[in-house]
Amino acid sequence: CGTFTFLSSAIAAISGLLMGYELGLISGALLQMSSILALSCKEQEIVVSSLLFGALFASLTGGFLIDRFGRRLAIIISSSLLVLGSLILLPYESYGILIVGRIAIGISISLSSIATCVYIAEIAPQHRRGLLVSLNELMIVIGILFAYISNYAFTSVSHGWKYMFGLVIPLGTLQAIAMYFLPPSPRFLVMKNNDEAARKVLERLRETSDATEELTVIKSSLKDEHQYSFLDLFRSKNNMRARMLVGLTLVFFVQTTGQPNILFYASTVLKSVGFQSNEAASLASTGVGVVKVVSTVPATVFVDQVGSKTFLCIGSSVMAVSLVTMGLVNRNIHVNFTNVCRSQSAEDFFLQRPGNLTGVTNGSLKDLFASMASPERLSSDVQRRPNVARTGELNRTALAGGKSTTGSHMESGEVPTVLKWLSLASLLVYVAAFSIGLGPMSWLVLSEIFPGGIRGRAMALTSSMNWGINLLISLTFLTVTGKISL
Secondary structure: OOHHHHHHHHHHOHHHHHHHHHHHHHHHHHHHHHHHOOOOHHHHHHHHHHHHHHHHHHHHHHHHHHHHHOHHHHHHHHHHHHHHHHHHHOOOOOHHHHHHHHHHHHHHHHHHHHHHHHHHHHHOOHHHHHHHHHHHHHHHHHHHHHHHHHHHHHOOOOOHHHHHHHOHHHHHHHHHHHHHOOOOOHHHHHHOOOHHHHHHHHHHHHOOOOOHHHHHHHHHHHHHHOOOOHHHHHOOHHHHHHHHHHHHHHHHHHHHOOHHHHHHHHHHHHHHOOOOOHHHHHHHHHHHHHHHHHHHHHHHHHHHHHOHHHHHHHHHHHHHHHHHHHHHHHHOOOOOHHHHHHHHHHOOHHHHOOOOOOOOOHHHHHHHHHHHOOHHHHHHHHHHOHHHHHHHHHHHHHHOOOOOHHHHHHHOOOOOHHHHHHHHHHHHHHHHHHHHOHHHHHHHHHHHHOOOOOHHHHHHHHHHHHHHHHHHHHHHHHHHHHHHOO
16 A cells, blocks of 8 residues: 555554553553542442443444544544543542543544544555554554553552553644544545545545546445445344344453453452552553553464454463463452452552642651541541541551451461462463454454445444443442452
């Protein structure tokens, strides 16, 4: 393909980088936010899931928006919304504001994921379409890796989660500006009966003086779309019902095999199995991002030679083995996941609340703890978060030699080193298997099994189901794990 086509695809694929970053960011940011804002397990689940709620909403309306306003403008809007959502999160330390900002970011990444894939597919030549579309998938996993690196870099910095959220602002702004100077999708121009403008765009993208043949193909495919209605997805016509069942089943397994849990709660999970400090858990999570990138590259390169079905079978089999191994290992790790979750909002709450550590020196620590222990301070804290005070009582009881749930776990000692690293190894193998199998191959299969005339509506439906199941799982993960353990 021409240089201009590749450049346009690369600029659009920045959306994938931003999406991956926002998806992986919460894993480490949650460790700090839960302490500073004293979030309960349920509130942590809502913080994580608020992004998915916004994404689900956008997936239901995104198809209409990109068809009405265009793919390029949709990407510009999504980048601007991501910048706005990130800016909202910086000056405030409020649970409510956090939810609003995360919903805005969720709408942004969902809209961009739809618009970017469509835009790249419509500007790419037929023989390079798969490669350029897969560029967006690669950028997503690179974004996840950058998010985990950012988590580790800022985990020990006071209010480092604000820096994590703010890092995307320059890149999002740059993409919005750059997209303004790129051409609209030629297919969108034909849809708006602007054939001459579409011809000029194709000639510029293909670096040729005659794009008549490709323009004719675009017109023909648009005519095919009018042969189908949305309800045809559930009818026996052209075996469409069976195809839809395959698509929905793939999306179901993508989410229910645990990938959202690893993506959003990697640091929390690793902290519960023995990586006790925020820094250790965030550093171990970085390995997840590295494995995702390393595994996705060969899957993308060799899929045409090996086939998506082979990658799906191999990946799913290895995932099953690694999950069984992880389950067996965690049976021998006596950590109450609910207590680990609560400890992030309780143990560190009094030390990491805004204002407590700012300007504190060694000489003033005594005064600091004295003020924290004052009846007035404790009374206000109890009123704000009763669970925090209750957990604090349990910890003080344990320190005094009394019996408590928290004390019992502390008395059990640290997680054995072998089990801790075996848990991490099992997790990384699982991530690698997902990244060569269900991760990229499911969406490749979905793009191939539906006729072109109804493919967009089929992808919109499966995308909505994908975000919906993701929302349900992420909204209940900490609660369910607290009841049945890892």
